[in-house]
Amino acid sequence: GYSSMSGIPGVRERTLIAVKPDGVHRRFVGEIMQRFERKGFKLVGLKMLQAPEELLSQHYQDLRRKPFYPSLLQYMTSGPLVVMVWEGHNVVRTSRVMVGDTNPAEAHAGTIRGDFSIHISRNVVHASDSVEGAQREIQLWFHGKELMD
Ligand code: IDP
């Protein structure tokens, strides 16, 4: 049965997906969640919040010296986020494929960014880019108790 899948290495992998303020404003929360559910991943954490700047500065710690960093923080604090943790086999890598290239102009049709965005500064969704990065981000955005087993 399905439960035996949890014995396969990597099957309990988790990633952080966030619908960014433009995605929430444009009513894409349901569409994005549906794509992950239909793909076969399991939702194990979910919250909606106005992100504190301090949290975002930790989330995007590697981008602090980029020229677009101030506008990125402005964008990410411009409205509420819907932050999720999804679990399943290879979820980190597969969700990056589902989300598409950072630059929507390069993102293929059929990906979230390819289908719903046109500019890198308003690219609708966040997805962790490595298993280690995902673990760091999940700890940043969720308490252990907020995640379902
Ligand atoms: P990712 O979201 O695909 O992982 P990162 O390089 O980690 O891409 O950048 C984080 C976010 O910063 C992007 O999703 C996008 O919102 C923003 N960003 C990245 N590069 C640029 C840029 O050149 N101009 C404006 N915003 C950018």
Ligand code: MG
């Ligand atoms: Mg990134």
